[in-house]
Amino acid sequence: MALLPKKGLVAFFNDPDDLVHAAAQAREEGFKNLDAYTPYPIHGIEEVMGIGRSWIPKAALAALIAGATLGFTLQYWTHVMDWPINIGGKPLNAWPAFMVIVFESGVLLAALTNFFGMFIACRLLPNAFVQTLDDDLTNDRFALVIPAKTEEMQQEAANLVQRMGADEIRVLGK
Amino acid sequence: MSTAPATHAPGLTLHGGMIPDGTEPLVDPKYSMRDVTEDVLKPMFTLPPLLWHVAFGFAQLCLAIGGVAIAIQMYRGLGILGINNPVGWGIYITNFVFWVGIGHAGTLISAILFLFRQKWRTAINRSAEAMTIFAVQCAGLFPLLHVGRTWKAYWLIPYPNDRFLWVNFRSPLLWDVFAVTTYVTVSAIFWYTGMIPDLATARDHAKKRLRSLSRSPLKLQKGVLHLQRFAYGTLSMGWKGSVRDWAHYERAYAQFAWLATPLVLSVHSVVSFDFAVSLIPGWHTTIFPPYFVAGAIFSGFGMVITLLVPMRRFLRLEHYITMNHLDLCNKVILFTSMIVGYAYLMEFFVAWYSEAQYERAQFWYRICGPHAWAFWTMFTCNVVIPQVFWSRRIRRNLLVMFIISLFVNVGMWFERFNIFVLSLERDFLPANWSYFVPTPFDVAVTVASFGLFFTLFLGFCRVLPTLAMAEVKSVLHNPNAGGTDRGFEIVRWPSGPGGDGHARDEKEVAAHGAAS
Numbered sequence: 001m002a003l004l005p006k007k008g009l010v011a012f013f014n015d016p017d018d019l020v021h022a023a024a025q026a027r028e029e030g031f032k033n034l035d036a037y038t039p040y041p042i043h044g045i046e047e048v049m050g051i052g053r054s055w056i057p058k059a060a061l062a063a064l065i066a067g068a069t070l071g072f073t074l075q076y077w078t079h080v081m082d083w084p085i086n087i088g089g090k091p092l093n094a095w096p097a098f099m100v101i102v103f104e105s106g107v108l109l110a111a112l113t114n115f116f117g118m119f120i121a122c123r124l125l126p127n128a129f130v131q132t133l134d135d136d137l138t139n140d141r142f143a144l145v146i147p148a149k150t151e152e153m154q155q156e157a158a159n160l161v162q163r164m165g166a167d168e169i170r171v172l173g174k
Numbered sequence: 175m176s177t178a179p180a181t182h183a184p185g186l187t188l189h190g191g192m193i194p195d196g197t198e199p200l201v202d203p204k205y206s207m208r209d210v211t212e213d214v215l216k217p218m219f220t221l222p223p224l225l226w227h228v229a230f231g232f233a234q235l236c237l238a239i240g241g242v243a244i245a246i247q248m249y250r251g252l253g254i255l256g257i258n259n260p261v262g263w264g265i266y267i268t269n270f271v272f273w274v275g276i277g278h279a280g281t282l283i284s285a286i287l288f289l290f291r292q293k294w295r296t297a298i299n300r301s302a303e304a305m306t307i308f309a310v311q312c313a314g315l316f317p318l319l320h321v322g323r324t325w326k327a328y329w330l331i332p333y334p335n336d337r338f339l340w341v342n343f344r345s346p347l348l349w350d351v352f353a354v355t356t357y358v359t360v361s362a363i364f365w366y367t368g369m370i371p372d373l374a375t376a377r378d379h380a381k382k383r384l385r386s387l388s389r390s391p392l393k394l395q396k397g398v399l400h401l402q403r404f405a406y407g408t409l410s411m412g413w414k415g416s417v418r419d420w421a422h423y424e425r426a427y428a429q430f431a432w433l434a435t436p437l438v439l440s441v442h443s444v445v446s447f448d449f450a451v452s453l454i455p456g457w458h459t460t461i462f463p464p465y466f467v468a469g470a471i472f473s474g475f476g477m478v479i480t481l482l483v484p485m486r487r488f489l490r491l492e493h494y495i496t497m498n499h500l501d502l503c504n505k506v507i508l509f510t511s512m513i514v515g516y517a518y519l520m521e522f523f524v525a526w527y528s529e530a531q532y533e534r535a536q537f538w539y540r541i542c543g544p545h546a547w548a549f550w551t552m553f554t555c556n557v558v559i560p561q562v563f564w565s566r567r568i569r570r571n572l573l574v575m576f577i578i579s580l581f582v583n584v585g586m587w588f589e590r591f592n593i594f595v596l597s598l599e600r601d602f603l604p605a606n607w608s609y610f611v612p613t614p615f616d617v618a619v620t621v622a623s624f625g626l627f628f629t630l631f632l633g634f635c636r637v638l639p640t641l642a643m644a645e646v647k648s649v650l651h652n653p654n655a656g657g658t659d660r661g662f663e664i665v666r667w668p669s670g671p672g673g674d675g676h677a678r679d680e681k682e683v684a685a686h687g688a689a690s
Binding site for chain 1: 206343348353367413414418422433643
């Protein structure tokens with residue numbers, strides 16, 4: 001969960017198009033660190049708001065390689081080094097037979113990294129009594145959060161979102 | 175998915191614009207985001223009807239009968255089952271492969287169709303994934319029982335132990351342990367990831383209901399709502415829906431699809447290695463991996479239809495899981511039925527063409543031996559009956575498709591029975607030959623697995639969001655129905671009249687904008 005700014009403005013919208021237009025306008029007028037809350041992912045809003053690409057795929061790729069290596073190492077070590085047993089005359093390092101588990105352990109570790117990586121990236125923790133701005137932000141409302149320290153900036157932001165069709169405006173950190 | 179340019183051409187809305195050519199949107203334009211939330215959450219916030227209690231009770235009864243059978247088996251050992259020499263793999267292994275196969279449709283819908291940008295999957299992926307996870311749980315039951323001394327099943331896991339032994343990584347049976355456990359883990363976390371935003375919606379809905387009841391004297395109802403708020407709040411991990419979180423979330427979700435796609439294709443391939451890597455006539459063939467995967471998708475879609483037809487009716491989700499969805503599922507059934515049919519015939523061709531004496535004898539035995547009825551049941555249910563889906567009218571007839579899906583389930587169960595039991599009945603030595611007969615314990619444990627599956631699925635229908643709400647909202651035609659049409663992105667049906675059925679890319683959108 002992204003943290004709310006200490007001082008700023010929250011504008012509520014009923015329409016995702018209005019939200020995206022308002023976010024684009026706010027960024028154009030020089031507001032920084034914008035955030036928005038939406039009930040579903042709106043594609044393209046990341047670019048409008050200047051949010052970079054997630055690091056999760058890189059972590060997952062690293063985990064895929066690590067998992068596969070670990071899988072092979074485990075099989076090689078147990079079969080060739082720790083306790084070599086001749087089973088049916090097969091070679092000790094029967095690497096083609098090891099490939100299934102190499103694949104599975106790679107995918108497993110990558111998927112777990114992906115899962116917990118998302119928890120870390122979004123700062124998700126079990127929290128039954130989380131405070132939200134509005135109960136309908138997970139239903140059918142959209143909110144744009146504009147950090148604004150001074151009163152003039154808040155006024156400017158308020159004018160902007162009003163122009164862009166906000167139907168409710170709240171000031172944070174009075 | 176079209177990405178929004180930062181600046182917009184005049185007359186062009188964000189999500190790409192004009193209604194093109196009267197093709198049908200995925201969800202009826204009159205439904206708004208609020209409707210989606212309320213329709214999906216309704217079963218979670220109301221008491222179930224009598225019919226649900228009857229079904230749930232029946233499923234639990236089946237589970238209880240099987241539980242008793244399992245307890246007796248634990249006490250007396252595997253001898254009470256039908257398996258013996260030479261048929262060492264009987265009903266349990268048949269059930270194992272049957273249930274693993276059922277799971278495949280869920281992952282196909284959630285991962286492969288996601289990668290192919292098949293947006294219609296949004297309405298059915300949640301329930302299909304639930305089906306996957308429950309089916310794999312049922313599957314996992316059988317190898318654990320089949321090992322006989324279930325309390326020693328942890329020996330399958332390689333860990334440093336005071337027996338000073340390692341597992342045999344060169345054995346396909348061990349590959350299976352890894353494949354199935356990885357599959358169930360990845361499916362479960364993929365499912366849960368998809369559910370987090372929807373659980374947050376449920377949490378906020380409970381909060382809202384509590385606020386509206388703040389002055390009411392309904393103590394019990396308030397208590398339940400507090401409990402629901404706590405449960406959904408905990409499970410949703412404090413999800414708020416910030417676009418910064420959505421950016422990570424969406425990457426992670428897409429990443430899951432990339433990981434699950436090769437995984438789902440590998441699981442049933444690895445299951446088929448249990449057989450294909452051995453030397454038994456009828457098992458030792460290279461066609462097994464693709465044949466098993468196609469069969470798994472076929473049986474999985476059969477079960478999807480079996481579950482969705484009643485579910486959409488009783489939970490009143492017909493507007494979201496439409497006839498078009500069922501039609502497409504039926505097309506998948508038809509297609510995979512033909513792949514399976516091809517595989518059956520190819521097995522016979524190869525048996526003849528190889529001139530391998532035992533292989534030929536095995537396939538003669540299948541079509542005219544004492545168990546030929548099992549072969550012909552399979553062939554009729556899997557290859558002949560699904561051909562009626564060539565007719566569009568039948569693909570869109572609820573009753574007929576439901577009945578056919580039951581035939582598919584039966585047929586696919588018999589496919590596994592044919593492969594495993596019939597191959598083992600006739601091995602190399604005629605003195606070994608036998609005719610496999612299951613005992614009541616085999617039947618009871620099979621019934622238990624169905625009881626477990628339906629107990630879990632019926633529970634799912636009442637306590638978790640059965641539709642991926644956040645995803646469905648993103649394909650709505652008009653997110654706030656009742657207002658003016660905002661020209662939201664319309665996601666159309668594939669192969670509709672005139673159009674490729676996909677969201678157009680930016681260039682096309684720009685061209686549209688310029689033209690108007």
